Amino acid sequence: MQKPSKLEAEARAKLGAAARVRRLARGLSQAEDQERLEQLAKELDAQAIQLEAQAAALRSKAPSTAVPAQGDSTGKSPGKPH
Numbered sequence: 001m002q003k004p005s006k007l008e009a010e011a012r013a014k015l016g017a018a019a020r021v022r023r024l025a026r027g028l029s030q031a032e033d034q035e036r037l038e039q040l041a042k043e044l045d046a047q048a049i050q051l052e053a054q055a056a057a058l059r060s061k062a063p064s065t066a067v068p069a070q071g072d073s074t075g076k077s078p079g080k081p082h
Contacts, residue, residue: 001058002054002058003058004055004056004058004059004062005055007051007052007054007055007058008051008052008055010048010051011047011048011049011051011052011055012048014044014045014047014048014051015044015045015048017044018040018041018042018044018045018048019041021037021038021040021041021044022037022038022041024037025037025038025041
């Protein structure tokens with residue numbers, strides 16, 4: 001199983017690739033080539049969205065690592081006699 005941070009990094013890479021493909025497409029003179037690259041960019045965007053969703057799902061399933069604001073592992077509040 002991959003870590004959410006790795007999935008998010010892959011998603012960012014795919015979004016960056018999609019942006020580069022779109023810039024490249026604008027420089028092409030053939031409409032057919034532009035359309036083909038635009039389709040590739042859409043596929044990369046879709047893959048990025050899927051990776052982001054997987055990362056979010058993993059984060060929501062991960063146990064909380066937050067430290068309780070008050071008390072310790074005994075459940076007693078600080079400042080009160082133990």
